[in-house]
Amino acid sequence: MSATLIDGKDFAATIREKVAGHVRHLHEEHGITPGLAVVLVGEDPASQVYVRNKGAQTKEVGMASFEHRLPAETSEAELLALIDRLNGAPAVHGILVQLPLPDHIDAAKVINAIDPAKDVDGFHISNVGLLATGQKAMVPCTPLGCLMMLRDRLGDLSGLDAVVVGRSNIVGKPMAHLLLGENCTVTVAHSRTRDLAQVCRRADILVAAVGRPQMIPGDWIKPGATVIDVGINRIPAPERGEGKTRLVGDVDFDSAAEVAGAITPVPGGVGPMTIACLLANTVTACCRAHG
Numbered sequence: 001m002s003a004t005l006i007d008g009k010d011f012a013a014t015i016r017e018k019v020a021g022h023v024r025h026l027h028e029e030h031g032i033t034p035g036l037a038v039v040l041v042g043e044d045p046a047s048q049v050y051v052r053n054k055g056a057q058t059k060e061v062g063m064a065s066f067e068h069r070l071p072a073e074t075s076e077a078e079l080l081a082l083i084d085r086l087n088g089a090p091a092v093h094g095i096l097v098q099l100p101l102p103d104h105i106d107a108a109k110v111i112n113a114i115d116p117a118k119d120v121d122g123f124h125i126s127n128v129g130l131l132a133t134g135q136k137a138m139v140p141c142t143p144l145g146c147l148m149m150l151r152d153r154l155g156d157l158s159g160l161d162a163v164v165v166g167r168s169n170i171v172g173k174p175m176a177h178l179l180l181g182e183n184c185t186v187t188v189a190h191s192r193t194r195d196l197a198q199v200c201r202r203a204d205i206l207v208a209a210v211g212r213p214q215m216i217p218g219d220w221i222k223p224g225a226t227v228i229d230v231g232i233n234r235i236p237a238p239e240r241g242e243g244k245t246r247l248v249g250d251v252d253f254d255s256a257a258e259v260a261g262a263i264t265p266v267p268g269g270v271g272p273m274t275i276a277c278l279l280a281n282t283v284t285a286c287c288r289a290h291g
């Protein structure tokens with residue numbers, strides 16, 4: 001392997017320390033404790049793990065954590081009523097509704113019911129519009145974490161060719177807007193892109209966010225490129241024993257690390273940055289709420 005490893009775990013720990021410092025300051029100087037409310041509907045196992053981790057890290061940095069676990073049968077009206085209460089609660093500065101929601105609930109309607117100033121996920125249509133037009137917005141946590149790692153590694157991103165593989169509302173689209181804001185030349189590729197290999201090969205910055213295990217091999221990567229792998233995919237790992245699994249990204253790490261200049265591992269790359277950025281967004285929301 002010749003690429004430098006971009007250590008998201010380490011970077012996220014640094015961000016959490018900074019957040020904890022801000023939280024201490026807000027508490028000691030202003031008597032304010034930032035609060036984050038996380039809402040989980042149903043029993044999706046992956047979501048339960050995420051919500052538990054979010055709650056634990058929120059408390060670790062000294063913020064207040066409010067967890068609302070609702071049964072899968074919760075009606076849309078009940079969920080909207082809870083959002084309304086949280087919007088009006090002065091101790092709550094950030095609201096996150098864990099996705100996916102059960103099919104009988106309109107996720108867009110719920111997200112757009114969140115007060116945009118408390119929308120620490122940056123998914124509300126107002127924040128999406130603000131980001132797309134280059135204005136001050138709440139920025140979605142995963143792409144924000146990716147951008148922080150890119151800036152740390154590369155400094156000024158102006159003029160670089162960036163290829164984002166994946167066009168989701170959560171990662172691909174906001175990532176593209178953030179990179180445009182950094183003056184990159186941005187291409188958003190997706191499942192219908194013709195000759196994806198050739199598109200990827202022109203990237204100085206390659207962000208993979210498609211959710212397909214090890215889809216991008218080393219020979220799609222420009223020598224020296226910076227590769228950010230957002231994918232978290234669980235695949236069978238019989239070499240670890242019967243029934244065992246392991247996590248891999250959307251990039252084939254071993255072959256990519258021979259060509260790239262720098263690359264994020266999975267796990268330990270983008271993943272830890274997402275929650276760290278959520279905590280940072282909550283402090284930002286708290287500071288804006290108190291002028």
Ligand code: GUN
Nearest residue numbers: 096097098099100121141
């Ligand atoms: N589900 C998977 N990723 C996310 C995220 O970043 N925010 C929320 N709310 N739900 C998710």
